[in-house]
Amino acid sequence: MNTIPSAPTETPIRFATARDYIELMKPRIMMLVVFTALSGLVVAQGVSGVTMNPVMAAITILAVALGSGAAGAINMWYDADIDAIMTRTSVRPIPSGAVPKEEALALGLIMSAASVLMIWLASNVLAAVLLTVSIAYYGWFYTMLLKRRTSQNIVVGGAAGAFPPVIGWLAVTGTAPLDAWILFTIIFFWTPPHFWALSLVAHKEYEKAGIPMLPVTNGAKNTRLQMLFYTIILVPIVLAPVVTGMAGWVYGVVGVLLNIGFLYFAVKVMGSKAGEADAGDPERKLAMSMFAFSILYLFGLFAALIVERGFGLYFPVGVI
Amino acid sequence: MTDDVKLDEADVAAARLKARKSRNVWLAWALVGFVVIVGATTAIRIQSSFADECTRLYFTGSMSDAAAEEKCRQDKVGPYRNDVEG
Known part of the structure; x- marks a missing residue:
């Protein structure tokens, strides 16, 4: 983070670095998503006997990671107002002033498209469709509809984080048993x-x-x-x-x-x-x-x- | 005092430029990575379709090969499987 005092008594101005954009993607959630998707991918190969090209498998996992990051960025864009209120989240890139809201949304949308295209190329259309559904589920259904409306937000919204192993499985076999x-x-x-x-x-x-x-x-x-x-x-x-x-x-x-x-x-x-x-x-x-x-x-x-x-x-x- | 403000403005501009350059470098690498990934997946797909005539996704130059088509029909696999009875 580059910080510089704007004037001797004012709050320092912050300029976004790559680290801020990585923070936008919620890297800790991304790790869990990647791990569970990898698990689905490995187990599907073991159970079905179908093997996946290792390069294609790596690109599939990368696409799932990007998709997770995209949903995280969209979530941070929409929740910037409440993030600023809560102490725990007030240091996030948007409420801290490092990243403009519009940039977070643009990043989320572009990464969503890139991740879906990548997984489609590396595996199949069903995996791409489910990745699209999971991004929309978290970025729109949970963030914009559920989170501020119902106390069951976490229960219903939990499905968003549950898709990755199914996506991994679909990428290998084209089916979700x-x-x-x-x-x-x-x-x-x-x-x-x-x-x-x-x-x-x-x-x-x-x-x-x-x-x-x-x-x-x-x-x-x-x-x-x-x-x-x-x-x-x-x-x-x-x-x-x-x-x-x-x-x-x-x-x-x-x-x-x-x-x-x-x-x-x-x-x-x-x-x-x-x-x-x-x-x-x-x-x-x-x-x-x-x-x-x-x-x-x-x-x-x-x-x-x-x-x-x-x-x-x-x-x-x-x-x- | 005026000099101080001018100096601050210059520092801010320099810091802003530095941050922008850094972001642009990351963006460039991301684009290069995306192009490499698309290229790699395309190459692997083309390679595998050459290896397997019946499940090919891209034109391999043998579409008019009646013998290959007939073999795929008999094996009931590949792009011709919809033509197979039952």
Whole structure:
């Protein structure tokens, strides 16, 4: 970031650098998206026996990353007003004055087109269509329609982040069988407890910005209960790949251990005062620990799938 | 005081130019990368369509080869599969 004092007593003027544009693309979300798309791509090859040209596979993953970045930039363009209100997001490129709003929108739209074209060239039209749908789902449906209107924004909007493994699968086989949709469902049901753990800590910020996050509309206790509910639902869904034969022992053991950990946090958060007005530092730390563990949880599950199917460590459990 | 303001304005202009140049370089690299990617995917697709007559996507110079078409019909694969009965 280039900063320079505009006058001895004024706020420094900021000029955007490449780093600001990368920030616009929400790189942390992009990492998770890329990882889950890669997982879908690897597992599809292992399950179907169809192999994809490695260069085409790399371009497909790059396209998914760009698509994610494009949706992130569109989200930041639309949410610039509320980002400026919340302390956590006030340092983002648009509210901090580094990047003009119009540039963020242009970047998002151009990258959307480029990513869809790239994935179409590298794989097939179905993968390109689903990437288009996922960009529109996050950039328009979640950001512009759901986020400011309903407390279920995270639940419905969670589908946007769940598409990448299906896109990866489609890119390889041109089809999206049950196994691909199981991966979708894992991310879909993982998103609410993951995000609400963070919103239990940041609920005052959301309230200030007028965002109807669940802790703001329904209270902290109801949020903690729903987090536990979604975590319990997640247990059989996470173990479903073992039943269908998509995953084997490695994933099964990792899945059971991670589920125990996630349930432990969900139960502990449920019994705490996290998100309440009189919550202290230990409660905030507990909620943040669950948020951090949830990221490890998803990475762990998809890493186990990649290890099994990508490195020849698949040993079927033989449930069916 | 006037000199100070002038100096600041010059610094701002220089910083703005530096930032713009940096952005332009990144943009140029992004465009080069995009062209390389499109070129690479096209080359790989053409290469694979030469390797497989029946599933080719691009004209390979053998469209009029009746024997190749007949073979694809019999194998029930490729662009001719819609012509196959059943």
